[in-house]
Amino acid sequence: MKIHLKFDYTQLTKKIIQEKLTDLGYKFNIIGFGEFNFLEKVPLAKMEELTAIFKEYGIDIVENQKSVLVQKIKDAIVEMVHTDKALNIKSSVYIAEKLNLNYTYLSNVFSEVTYTSIENFIIIQKIELAKNLMIKTSLNLTEISIQLNYSSVAHLSTQFKNTTGMTPSAFQKIIQKRREIAQKNN
Structure with missing residues (x-):
């Protein structure tokens, strides 16, 4: 049985940081997303341990x-x-x-x-979200382009192809093929 998850990256990261710092017995306060203060002096060896623990979750200090x-x-x-x-x-x-x-x-x-530029990073984030929407929802390209605030489907398609090397339609065909294979195997 396949289960799809939806989660809030901000909340997830904040929860991991809180749990790990609490588990290690640190006194701290969270300032905002990705920022916290230690309320006590932390020895270098402890910082190295914390860095290694965070690294397991893809979090870098x-x-x-x-x-x-x-x-x-x-x-x-x-x-x-x-x-x-x-x-x-x-x-x-x-x-x-x-x-x-x-x-x-x-x-x-x-x-x-x-x-790289901020604009390129934004495009990459938008295309990743477009791919996720194509995989996890039944939205068509017009609906996805509207949701991602593109001026047109053509604009989304051009950025999608420039970023991934394939058109959104080709990507959707691959996803559909994978779904068909998965259904046959279940």
């Missing part, structure tokens, strides 16, 4: 200020793409307001650290 800012930008983008919070606002405005910093500065730091 960021120490460089520019890397911290890039992670905040990525978090804002993921939140923007995966929620309905920014449907009618330009992404540059949303990110700048969310982080309370000039967008040009944010864009420059992001490019310097990641060697």
